[in-house]
Each structure stands twice: as structure tokens, then as C-alpha cells.
Amino acid sequence: MNAFQLLNGATFGALLFVVASGFTLIFGLLRIVNLAHGALYLAGGYIGFSTAAHSGSFLLGGAAAILAVGLLGFALDQGLLRFVRGHELREVLLTLGVAFVLNDLALVIWGGDSFTVPIPDALRGGVRVFGLFYPKYRLFVLATGVIIFVALLLLLHRTRLGALIRAGVDDPEMVEASGINIRRVFLATFVLGAALAGFGGLMGGAFLSLYPSADAEILVFSLAVVIIGGRGSIVGVAIASLLVGLLNTLGQVMFPELAYFVIFGPMVCLLAFRPYGLLGRPA
Amino acid sequence: MSMVGQGALDAVPLWRRSVRDARIALVVAVILALLIALPFGLTRYQVGLATEILIYGILAMSIDILAGFAGRTSLAHGALFGVSAYVVLYAVSTLGFSPALAVLLGVVAATATAALFALVAARTAGVYFLLLTLALGMIVWGICLRWTDVTGGENGLRGNLRMGSLRDYAVFYWVVLGCAAAASFAMWRLVRSPFGLTLRGIRDSESRMRSLGYNVYLHLVVGFTISGLFAGIAGALYAFFNSFVSPTTVALTQSVQGLLMAITGGIGTLFGAFIGSATILMLENVVSSYTERWQTVLGLTFIFVMIFAPEGIVGKLGALLARAGRKSTN
Numbered sequence: 001m002n003a004f005q006l007l008n009g010a011t012f013g014a015l016l017f018v019v020a021s022g023f024t025l026i027f028g029l030l031r032i033v034n035l036a037h038g039a040l041y042l043a044g045g046y047i048g049f050s051t052a053a054h055s056g057s058f059l060l061g062g063a064a065a066i067l068a069v070g071l072l073g074f075a076l077d078q079g080l081l082r083f084v085r086g087h088e089l090r091e092v093l094l095t096l097g098v099a100f101v102l103n104d105l106a107l108v109i110w111g112g113d114s115f116t117v118p119i120p121d122a123l124r125g126g127v128r129v130f131g132l133f134y135p136k137y138r139l140f141v142l143a144t145g146v147i148i149f150v151a152l153l154l155l156l157h158r159t160r161l162g163a164l165i166r167a168g169v170d171d172p173e174m175v176e177a178s179g180i181n182i183r184r185v186f187l188a189t190f191v192l193g194a195a196l197a198g199f200g201g202l203m204g205g206a207f208l209s210l211y212p213s214a215d216a217e218i219l220v221f222s223l224a225v226v227i228i229g230g231r232g233s234i235v236g237v238a239i240a241s242l243l244v245g246l247l248n249t250l251g252q253v254m255f256p257e258l259a260y261f262v263i264f265g266p267m268v269c270l271l272a273f274r275p276y277g278l279l280g281r282p283a
Numbered sequence: 284m285s286m287v288g289q290g291a292l293d294a295v296p297l298w299r300r301s302v303r304d305a306r307i308a309l310v311v312a313v314i315l316a317l318l319i320a321l322p323f324g325l326t327r328y329q330v331g332l333a334t335e336i337l338i339y340g341i342l343a344m345s346i347d348i349l350a351g352f353a354g355r356t357s358l359a360h361g362a363l364f365g366v367s368a369y370v371v372l373y374a375v376s377t378l379g380f381s382p383a384l385a386v387l388l389g390v391v392a393a394t395a396t397a398a399l400f401a402l403v404a405a406r407t408a409g410v411y412f413l414l415l416t417l418a419l420g421m422i423v424w425g426i427c428l429r430w431t432d433v434t435g436g437e438n439g440l441r442g443n444l445r446m447g448s449l450r451d452y453a454v455f456y457w458v459v460l461g462c463a464a465a466a467s468f469a470m471w472r473l474v475r476s477p478f479g480l481t482l483r484g485i486r487d488s489e490s491r492m493r494s495l496g497y498n499v500y501l502h503l504v505v506g507f508t509i510s511g512l513f514a515g516i517a518g519a520l521y522a523f524f525n526s527f528v529s530p531t532t533v534a535l536t537q538s539v540q541g542l543l544m545a546i547t548g549g550i551g552t553l554f555g556a557f558i559g560s561a562t563i564l565m566l567e568n569v570v571s572s573y574t575e576r577w578q579t580v581l582g583l584t585f586i587f588v589m590i591f592a593p594e595g596i597v598g599k600l601g602a603l604l605a606r607a608g609r610k611s612t613n
Contacts, residue, residue, distance in 0.1 A: 031410075033413070033414060083590045084589055084593075087593070088409055088410050089409070089410070089413070090589045092410055093356075093542070093546075093585060094585070094589040096539060097582040097583065097584070097585030097586040097589065098582065099582070100539070100578050100582030100585065101578075101579050101586070103578065103582075104576055216534075216535065220418060223418045223421075226414075227411075227415065256429070257426075257430045257431070259425075260421075260425035261426070264419075268403050271403055271406065
């Protein structure tokens with residue numbers, strides 16, 4: 001594997017991190033496996049694409065994707081998930097139903113064609129790094145992934161909300177008993193996680209393009225990342241994203257037809273020894 | 284507890300048990316006779332639908348063995364079903380094997396895949412199990428989509444397997460009915476066997492079963508593998524029924540639909556699977572004649588069932604009827 005492919009793997013890993021960190025936040029705190037996460041990613045991508053294409057501004061597209069998908073997350077949590085609170089399996093299966101509906105709606109609105117989010121001029125073209133010519137946009141994705149990683153770490157470890165989220169992961173009842181409205185913390189986390197998926201959709205939409213089954217693909221990658229990284233661990237997700245990103249690139253180069261095996265093979269081996277992932281603990 | 288249930292069964296006097304058994308046998312015989320007679324009263328299209336209901340009923344039942352009796356909800360069974368269908372069609376259309384040998388190969392392939400999945404997934408429970416089986420099922424989907432030399436990629440595999448008398452839709456229906464009856468009987472025996480009781484024990488309390496000296500992991504692996512065998516039988520029948528298989532057949536939708544059928548029929552009821560399969564497939568038929576948005580309707584049905592009737596539509600209706608009955612007698 002040469003440096004070019006290594007960078008490809010790392011940038012794909014960065015995108016996976018953005019999407020999967022939202023997934024793991026929700027999974028870690030609310031214990032909800034949000035199978036609509038892929039659909040939220042795709043919705044964010046499509047909404048961002050339409051906004052960016054009409055307004056000509058990538059930034060506006062990003063804002064629209066984050067806002068719209070954050071709202072979708074709010075509606076999903078308050079409108080549907082509140083009725084099945086506390087029943088793990090019912091929650092998961094309900095989000096699965098939501099994923100089906102969202103997907104089908106996206107198919108009605110945007111059709112079956114594939115779209116690519118327009119990249120702003122400043123990020124077009126390539127740049128020379130480590131002696132090789134590499135697309136600027138992918139480096140931008142990599143940088144964004146790192147920034148979001150740092151921001152999430154700061155949020156979790158340096159702010160009041162972060163402290164509440166961490167406390168909520170460990171013992172939600174105790175947090176509630178000390179007079180905190182844990183439901184609000186849950187809701188904030190859910191919206192944040194959804195918004196991350198939406199933002200990921202826009203970013204991914206610019207270099208992976210958007211098409212009707214893109215949601216399932218990104219969902220599987222996110223699942224692999226979260227399963228490898230462990231529930232609720234941002235650092236675990238960062239390591240696993242990089243790992244999955246690199247493995248995926250390696251797989252595509254060496255065994256293009258069996259690329260999936262190359263990701264899931266190691267995942268399966270890992271699980272044989274650590275059923276709850278690298279940095280995860282049993283629920 | 285299952286052991287208490289077993290004790291209560293022994294306490295029933297023998298003559299009363301044999302009367303009850305005879306009554307059950309009579310009901311089963313009547314239902315079977317009605318099902319056998321079905322092709323005489325229905326159109327070709329309706330018999331086709333009935334055939335499909337039976338095939339998916341077997342799939343839903345195989346999911347119910349795990350979900351209802353071992354407490355493990357699987358999202359990989361659509362993939363196991365698809366593996367069998369793919370292997371059957373590949374063996375006949377590409378390798379030129381006889382359909383009988385192809386069926387055998389298909390079922391073996393699905394069972395082997397299930398065993399492989401089980402080795403990984405049986406370590407986990409609850410949501411983790413669901414996630415893992417989902418990811419495992421997706422691998423199969425990814426392979427079917429990308430390994431174009433063998434699977435035909437998006438175009439899938441085609442091949443007419445129904446030779447000789449199987450070409451007749453009624454005969455094919457009877458064959459499927461026979462398979463469904465045999466598979467149901469086998470699964471019913473399985474959940475009532477000591478092995479099935481152990482699975483139920485694991486569902487109720489894994490730690491208790493472990494401290495009683497049961498190898499929980501091994502039991503789950505075997506349970507999953509057997510369940511995969513039946514999903515494979517359903518898949519092989521589907522290959523005959525549909526003469527075509529594509530990545531959609533192994534996609535998550537298939538697992539979800541199978542699970543929804545099992546849930547609609549009522550988890551843990553076993554035979555409810557056929558009622559669930561009939562409900563969902565008839566709904567699909569009706570909906571598809573009005574709109575192309577079956578996915579949306581399927582998703583909405585799932586949301587609706589999860590919020591209002593997680594014990595299954597059949598169970599819910601039963602409870603509602605019972606309540607209405609109680610009100611009217613009061």
C-alpha cells in the first residue's frame with residue numbers, strides 16, 4: 001500500500017469517524033441503537049446537496065444539513081422513541097422502521113440517480129503533500145474529522161453537558177437523583193448525534209456521492225466501527241474508524257470483490273476475544 | 284419457568300391428556316385438509332400467494348425459534364435464506380446440477396453460514412446480538428452485490444428449476460405445503476425437546492443455566508445453526524418459487540420482513556409465524572396494487588407494531604377481543 005492509498009484510507013476513516021461518533025454517542029448514553037443513522041446520513045447529504053446546488057454555497061449546504069437532520073433527530077426522539085422508552089429491542093426495531101420510511105421518501109424526492117455535492121472552488125484541485133499530489137477536498141475532510149474529534153473530546157471532558165453525558169453513561173438514575181433533568185441531556189445528545197450524521201452526509205456526498213443504497217453502506221461501516229471501538233467511546237471510535245478506513249482501502253486495492261471480508265474478518269476475530277469492542281464495556 | 288410447566292404437564296391425568304391430544308390432532312388434521320384443498324377453490328394467482336406465504340412462514344418460524352425461545356433477535360436470517368437461494372440457482376444454472384442435489388447444497392450452505400455466524404454472534408445478547416447479526420447479514424449482501432462473476436451482481440441469477448410435474452402450480456403448492464408441514468413439525472418438536480427447554484432456560488436466565496452446568500455458548504451455537512437450516516430450507520423453496528435471485532433477496536429488507544412476520548404472528552408462538560407471514564404478504568399485495576411505496580408502508584407497519592402491539596398483532600387482537608368479551612359478559 002503506498003502513501004496515496006494510505007491517505008485515502010485515512011480520509012475515509014475521518015468521514016466514518018464523523019458519522020460513527022454520532023452513532024456511538026447515542027448508543028452510549030441513550031442505549032439506543034439508531035438504525036436510522038444511515039438514513040439520517042443520506043438525508044443530510046441530499047438536503048445539503050440541494051441547498052448547496054441552489055445557493056452555490058457549500059457552507060450553507062452544511063448548515064442546512066446539520067439543522068435539518070438535527071430537527072429530524074428531535075422529531076424522531078420526541079415523536080416516536082418516547083413511546084418505547086426503556087425497551088431496547090423495540091427502540092432498535094422502531095428506528096429500523098424509520099430508516100425504511102426515510103429512505104423511501106428520499107427515493108421519491110430525489111429519485112434513484114446519484115448526486116455529488118458541489119465542492120467550493122477553494123477546495124478543488126490538488127495539493128502537494130509528502131511529495132505526492134493529493135486532492136485538497138479529501139485533506140479538508142481529514143482535517144474536519146480531526147477537528148470534530150478534538151471538539152467532541154473537549155465537549156465531553158471540559159463542559160458541563162459533557163460531564164452530564166459521561167455521568168449519564170455510567171449511571172443515569174444517579175444523575176437524575178441529583179436533580180438533573182436527564183431527559184434533556186438525552187435529547188441534546190440525540191440531536192447532536194443526528195446532526196453529526198447529517199453533516200457526515202454532506203461531507204461524504206462530495207466525494208463518495210449520494211445514491212439510494214448509500215445509507216445502508218455507511219450504516220454497515222458505522223456499525224463495524226462502533227462494534228470494534230466499543231459502545232460510547234469516542235477514542236475507541238476514532239481508532240476503529242482509522243482501522244476500518246485503512247482496511248477498506250486495502251481491501252479495495254487487493255481484493256476488490258471481497259472488500260467486505262477484509263473489514264469484517266478482523267472485526268470477527270476481535271470479537272472472539274473482546275465481545276464488547278476495543279474500549280467498550282458490557283451494557 | 285419451563286421446569287414448572289413440565290411438572291404441571293405430568294400432573295394432568297393420562298386420560299385427559301390423551302383426550303386433549305386427540306382434540307389437537309383433530310384441529311391440525313382439519314387445518315391441513317383445508318390447506319390441501321386450497322388449490323381447488325382458488326385462482327392460480329392466489330395459490331401462488333399461498334405458496335409464498337408458506338415459504339415465508341418457514342423463514343419467520345426459523346427466526347422465532349431464536350427470538351421466542353432463545354431470546355436472541357436475529358437480523359441475519361434474510362441473508363441465510365438468500366445464501367440458500369443463491370446456491371440452489373447457481374448449482375442448477377451454472378454448474379448444471381440436478382435440482383435435488385442443488386437443494387441439498389443450498390441448505391448445507393445456509394446451515395454452514397449459520398454455524399459460522401453463530402460462532403461469532405452467540406457470545407453476545409440483546410442489542411449487541413442484533414447488531415452483529417445485522418453486520419454479518421450485510422457481509423453476505425455485499426458479497427452478492429460485488430462478486431459479479433459468481434452472483435451476477437445487480438442482475439442476479441436466473442434459472443428455471445421447476446421441471447416435470449413441479450411446473451404445475453398446484454403440485455408445487457402441495458410440495459411446499461408438505462415441506463412447510465414437515466419443517467413446522469420438526470421445529471415444534473425442537474422447542475419442546477430437552478434442547479428446546481435449555482434454550483428457554485437461557486432466555487430466562489443465562490447465569491442460572493451457566494451455574495447449573497449448561498454450556499450456554501454451545502447451546503446457542505447449535506440453536507442458531509438449526510435455525511439457519513430451516514431458513515435455508517425456506518430459501519431453497521424460494522429459489523424454486525421465484526426462479527430468480529438478486530441482492531435484494533439477501534438484503535436487510537428480507538431479514539426485517541421475516542422478523543416483522545414473526546413479531547406480527549407473535550414471538551414465541553411458533554405457528555403464529557404463518558399468520559404473520561399471511562398478514563404481511565397480503566398487506567403487501569393490497570398495498571402494491573395502490574402504490575409503489577411498499578417500503579414506506581413496511582416501515583410504518585414496523586413503527587406501528589413496535590409502539591402499539593409489540594406482543595404481535597395476533598396477540599393484541601386476542602387481548603382486545605378478550606377484553607371486549609369480558610365487558611359484554613359484565
